[in-house]
Amino acid sequence: MLLAKVDGVQLSKASIISMSIEILDSYGLADMTMRRVSSQLGVAPGALYWHFKNKQALIDATARHLLAQWSTTSFDSLETACVQLRRTMLAHRDGAELISAAVSDADLRHDIEAVLAAAIDGPQAQLGASTALHFVLGSTVIAQAEHQAAQATAGHSASTTIEQEAGDGSQMPAECDADSHHFLQGVRLIDSGLRALESDA
Known part of the structure; x- marks a missing residue:
């Protein structure tokens, strides 16, 4: 058992x-x-x-444990950092909800934003990191809630995560493709918005 x-x-x-x-x-x-x-x-x-x-x-403490590998990785772009953060949360049932509850700890929130900021090149790095964190958390909470609701409706085990359904965890299952596409578009919108701010400065 x-x-x-x-x-x-x-x-x-x-x-x-x-x-x-x-x-x-x-x-x-x-x-x-x-x-x-x-x-x-x-x-x-x-x-x-x-x-x-x-x-x-x-x-x-549980959130820090789940984020341990992600938080010690150097990412070459905001998109990569956000995608990997999302995958880390999707690998566990209610992973996004757990991290959302944990970021009420200012130290943890600062640590996550520091990783995201390091992936952003420019003077708006901190603003971009904060915006990206809110977007990743919100969109992933919704994705997991919808996935679990769909499983319950279909009579599947609610403990199966999106990443587990993907097999090796390298990609989303077919029913999540649209959500994944929208997620990437959202991250790119944040990135392009940051560049626009820099141009206007």
């Missing part, structure tokens, strides 16, 4: 985050509670509070 209790587990931040991701992928963000995580780990709920002061802290 995917979420069987772990006997004799050495409770740590890493083991808690790992279980949080399992619950996220299987049931969604709403079920990723301190009580649910502790139950699946076979420990008392209070044990988690030695590592995370509340659910928001757990959300923040």
